[in-house]
Amino acid sequence: MSNFFSSAVLRMNPSATMKVAQTARELKAAGRDVISLSTGEPDFFTPAHIQEAARAAAARGQTKYTPANGIEPLRQAIVNKLARENGLQYDLGEVMVSNGAKQVISNALIATINPGDEVIIPVPYWVTYPELVGMLGGVPVYAQPEAGSLKLTPAVLERHITVKTKWLMLNSPCNPSGAVYSADELRGLAQVLARHPHVHVMSDDIYEHLVYDGATFATLPQAAPELKARTLVVNGVSKAYAMTGWRIGYAAGDATLLKTMQKVQSQLTSAPNSVAQWAAAAALGGPFDEVAGFCKAYAQRRLLVAEILRAAPGLRFDLPEGAFYYFISCEGTLGKRTSAGKEITSDQDFARGLLMDAGVAVVPGAAFGVANYFRISFATDTEALKKACQRIVDSCASLK
Incomplete structure (x- = not known):
C-alpha cells in the first residue's frame, strides 16, 4: 500500500x-x-460585533462563491488596516484573502518552490514551515541562532544564503519563542538581504497585536521600505480577534506573485469562506476594545x-x-x-x-x-x- x-x-x-x-x-x-x-x-x-456581521451577511444571502482573492470590502479593510497600523500602502490588487494564514503560506510556496530551491528557516520555527517546503521538494535550511539567542542575526543570515535561496521565513512575534524583532534588528537583516536581491521574505505577522512590556511591533517592509517589493506580508484574524475557526488569513505583496497565488487557490479551495470574510471585514474595521x-x-x-x-x-x-x-x-x-x-x-x-x-x-x-x-x-x-x-x-x- x-x-x-x-x-x-x-x-x-x-x-x-x-x-x-x-x-x-x-x-x-x-x-x-x-x-x-x-x-x-x-x-x-469572538467579539459580538464580528459574530453579528456574519449573521447579517448570511441573512443578506452572502453565502455564494466569492472571488478567489476575496470580497472587495474585506480587501479594502486589509488595505486600510495596513495603512493605519503599519504605515504600508497597498492597492486592492496587492492583497488577497485565503482560508487562514496557513493557506497563504502554502499558496506562496506552491507558487514559487521548485525542487532544490532553498528556504531559510530560523530556529526555533513554527512546525509547519519545513514540512510545507519539504513536501514541495524544496530544501529547508535551518538557521541556528547564536549562543544565548533565539533570534536570527545578520551574520547568521549571511552564512546561510546561497544562489539557491528563494525565501527567508521571518516570524515576529515568534511561535514558539515569543521573540519580537525590533525595527533596528529588522533593518540589520535588511542590509544583508539588500546584497542578495534574489532572496524574498515571507513576513509572518500573525501575532502582531500580542506584544508586552512596551515592545513595539514592526514588520519588515515598514522597517525597510526598500524590501517591500520582495516581501510577502502574511497575517490573519485568528489570533488577535479570537477567530481561529473562522479560517481567514490574508497576504499583501507583489501583484504578480499574488495573481499566481490566486491561481493556486482557485484550484485548491476556489475561494475563502464567504460569511467568514464579512466577519473578518468587521474585525479589521473595529472597534478594538x-x-x-x-x-x-x-x-x-x-x-x-x-x-x-x-x-x-x-x-x-x-x-x-x-x-x-x-x-x-x-x-x-x-x-x-x-x-x-x-x-x-x-x-x-x-x-x-x-x-x-x-x-x-x-x-x-x-x-x-x-x-x-x-x-x-x-x-x-x-x-x-x-x-x-x-x-x-x-x-x-x-x-x-
Whole structure:
C-alpha cells in the first residue's frame, strides 16, 4: 500500500502541536484529568460585533462563491488596516484573502518552490514551515541562532544564503519563542538581504497585536521600505480577534506573485469562506476594545506563569516579548528519573512524563528544531493555567 501514496506526503510529518492536542483529547475522553497547554488557540469568544456581521451577511444571502482573492470590502479593510497600523500602502490588487494564514503560506510556496530551491528557516520555527517546503521538494535550511539567542542575526543570515535561496521565513512575534524583532534588528537583516536581491521574505505577522512590556511591533517592509517589493506580508484574524475557526488569513505583496497565488487557490479551495470574510471585514474595521482586553489578559497570564514556574527545579526560561507562548528549557531535568523510575533523556521524555504522570499536555522543543525545550501556551483559562503550572512544578520537584 505504501507505493500508493506520494513520496511528497510520505516525507511529511504530522503537525506536532495537533498530535499532542489530539492525544490530550483522547485521554480526556477516556476519563483522564488532562489540561492541554499545547495549542495556540485563544480561549475567548469572538467579539459580538464580528459574530453579528456574519449573521447579517448570511441573512443578506452572502453565502455564494466569492472571488478567489476575496470580497472587495474585506480587501479594502486589509488595505486600510495596513495603512493605519503599519504605515504600508497597498492597492486592492496587492492583497488577497485565503482560508487562514496557513493557506497563504502554502499558496506562496506552491507558487514559487521548485525542487532544490532553498528556504531559510530560523530556529526555533513554527512546525509547519519545513514540512510545507519539504513536501514541495524544496530544501529547508535551518538557521541556528547564536549562543544565548533565539533570534536570527545578520551574520547568521549571511552564512546561510546561497544562489539557491528563494525565501527567508521571518516570524515576529515568534511561535514558539515569543521573540519580537525590533525595527533596528529588522533593518540589520535588511542590509544583508539588500546584497542578495534574489532572496524574498515571507513576513509572518500573525501575532502582531500580542506584544508586552512596551515592545513595539514592526514588520519588515515598514522597517525597510526598500524590501517591500520582495516581501510577502502574511497575517490573519485568528489570533488577535479570537477567530481561529473562522479560517481567514490574508497576504499583501507583489501583484504578480499574488495573481499566481490566486491561481493556486482557485484550484485548491476556489475561494475563502464567504460569511467568514464579512466577519473578518468587521474585525479589521473595529472597534478594538475587546482585542485590547484580550492582550491585557494574556499579559497578566504571562506574568502568572513566570511567577509559578520559577519554583520548578530544572527549568529555565525568559519572559516572552510577544505571542502567547513560553519556550522553556528542561535541560536541567535530563538524567533524572520520574516517580515511576523512568529516566528523562530528552524533551520528548519530559513532555511524555508531564502528560502521563501530571496530566499536562505540552509540545516538545524538538518539534520546533530545538532539543531539550518545550512550549506551553498561556492562551487558556486562567484557573486551568494556574493548575497546570503548579502540576509542572510538582512534577519537576518529584524527579530524582
